[in-house]
Amino acid sequence: MLKEVFEFRRNLNTLRQTGTFCDATICIPGETKTLPVHRAVMSTCSEFFRSLFTNNLKETQENSATIHGVSFNLMESIIEYAYTKEVTITSENAEDLFITADRFNVLGLLNDCIDFLAGQLSPDNCIGFLRFARFYNNKQLKDLCWVYIMSRFTDIVETSNEYAHLTTEELLEILSNDKLGVQTEDRVFDAVMKWTEYSPRERKEDCNTLLGAVRFPYISEDCFMKRIINRRDLKRGPCWKRISMSYNVVKKIRPSSDNTVKSLNKDLPRWIKPRIPSHILFVLGGWDKNVTDSVEAYDKNTDQWFEIKACELPEPRAYHGTVTIQDKVYVVGGYNSLTYLNSMVCFDASKKKWEEKQSMCMSR
Numbered sequence: 001m002l003k004e005v006f007e008f009r010r011n012l013n014t015l016r017q018t019g020t021f022c023d024a025t026i027c028i029p030g031e032t033k034t035l036p037v038h039r040a041v042m043s044t045c046s047e048f049f050r051s052l053f054t055n056n057l058k059e060t061q062e063n064s065a066t067i068h069g070v071s072f073n074l075m076e077s078i079i080e081y082a083y084t085k086e087v088t089i090t091s092e093n094a095e096d097l098f099i100t101a102d103r104f105n106v107l108g109l110l111n112d113c114i115d116f117l118a119g120q121l122s123p124d125n126c127i128g129f130l131r132f133a134r135f136y137n138n139k140q141l142k143d144l145c146w147v148y149i150m151s152r153f154t155d156i157v158e159t160s161n162e163y164a165h166l167t168t169e170e171l172l173e174i175l176s177n178d179k180l181g182v183q184t185e186d187r188v189f190d191a192v193m194k195w196t197e198y199s200p201r202e203r204k205e206d207c208n209t210l211l212g213a214v215r216f217p218y219i220s221e222d223c224f225m226k227r228i229i230n231r232r233d234l235k236r237g238p239c240w241k242r243i244s245m246s247y248n249v250v251k252k253i254r255p256s257s258d259n260t261v262k263s264l265n266k267d268l269p270r271w272i273k274p275r276i277p278s279h280i281l282f283v284l285g286g287w288d289k290n291v292t293d294s295v296e297a298y299d300k301n302t303d304q305w306f307e308i309k310a311c312e313l314p315e316p317r318a319y320h321g322t323v324t325i326q327d328k329v330y331v332v333g334g335y336n337s338l339t340y341l342n343s344m345v346c347f348d349a350s351k352k353k354w355e356e357k358q359s360m361c362m363s364r
Contacts, residue, residue: 012041012083024053025064026079031072034064035079045082046105074100081109089116095132102136111140118144123155127162127170149174151181157191164198168206171195175213178276185218185275189228204233211239216246218274274299280349284313284322284331291316291337295347314345314354321364330357333364340364 015021015038022036042049052065067075074096081087081101089097089112098113100106117129118141126148133141149156153174156163166174174180175188182188192214196207211234219228224247234240281298283305288294293313296305313331320334320341329347333340340363346355 010084012038016041016079016083023063026075027064027066028070028072028075029066029068033072035072035076037079037082042079042082045078046107048104048106049082070100070103071096078104078106078109081106087112089113091120094120098138099136102138110138114138114141114144117141121145121148123152123158123160124162126152126156127160127166150177150179153180153182153191154187157187157194164195166195168203168209172210172213175210178273180275182275184220184223185215186220186223186227188214189216189219189223193227208237208239211237211243215274216243219246282329282347284329284347285317285320285334287318291318291335293317311347311352311354314356317341333360 016036019036022038024037024039024042026035026037028035039053043053044050077087077093077097078100085108087097087109094113094116098110098117101110101113121129121144126145130142130145130149133139133145171192175192180188189211192207192210195210196203228234228243229247234243277299283296283298285292285294293316295308295311295313297308298305315336317331317334317336321332323330323332327349329349330344331347332344333342335341342360342363344357344359346357347353348355
């Protein structure tokens with residue numbers, strides 16, 4: 001079937017190239033060459049061309065349509081895609097094709113451009129691509145760039161030339177995000193200092209704003225001792241009181257082997273929210289005198305286990321199988337203290353909800 005479809009498209013394109021049965025012509029101002037097309041084919045390509053060739057417009061009654069603000073080569077690529085669903089996308093033309101496909105609402109080509117640009121993301125260009133996506137209000141590309149920046153932030157700080165040119169607002173948005181992927185909060189503090197030192201005189205006041213996004217209670221004591229405590233510029237700043245309080249918390253709690261002192265770590269999230277770790281450890285169900293439905297999670301930032309009451313298993317079970325796929329945890333089979341189970345439930349970590357899934361044929 002696919003072979004026949006491809007052959008049909010190729011034949012249509014051949015008819016276009018030879019001008020056979022074409023009932024409209026697209027003209028680009030300043031170009032002597034014109035582009036013959038079939039109205040029906042172009043109308044299936046996008047809402048723009050459907051409106052152009054089917055509404056009561058001047059172009060509907062005439063054989064030619066003049067389109068401004070686009071190059072001959074780009075319009076030729078749009079027409080080629082309308083007929084064949086194929087266009088060669090390269091690093092040189094991807095952004096121009098994206099802009100043109102967005103303008104003419106050629107959604108298939110636009111998605112192909114997004115896929116291509118997403119595959120080109122690197123620490124060196126992701127900030128530029130994010131700005132590009134926001135300028136054209138493309139949520140799909142924007143989200144892809146944002147996820148990349150969250151996961152590769154440390155690499156971006158270390159290697160990207162774009163990082164030093166972030167605006168205060170852009171950097172604050174990144175640093176304030178709970179999902180920022182850093183191994184330690186030390187990296188966030190260092191990132192602020194590196195950005196400030198690029199232009200210290202102009203960025204002195206902005207540095208204090210950005211330090212407000214650093215979660216100092218989760219910074220290591222080593223970082224406090226070697227890179228923060230003795231900085232005179234910080235001691236004179238408005239953030240110093242909060243930094244000093246955080247240092248006292250870290251100094252008293254983190255190194256302690258006394259469980260009664262270390263348990264105070266549990267109060268840290270009430271004071272300041274920890275970032276969501278890139279990897280979370282869950283323990284689900286099992287035995288606690290009886291089979292339990294409890295769910296516990298490990299927070300590496302505070303070195304504590306927390307029972308998640310709102311996310312308990314739909315029913316108690318032990319001896320079950322557990323596997324993760326993307327952001328979902330699947331719990332299969334097991335024993336509920338009365339019988340062996342064939343049921344499967346799925347926990348969506350992003351929504352914090354359980355869902356029943358198709359049961360197995362046999363209890364296991």
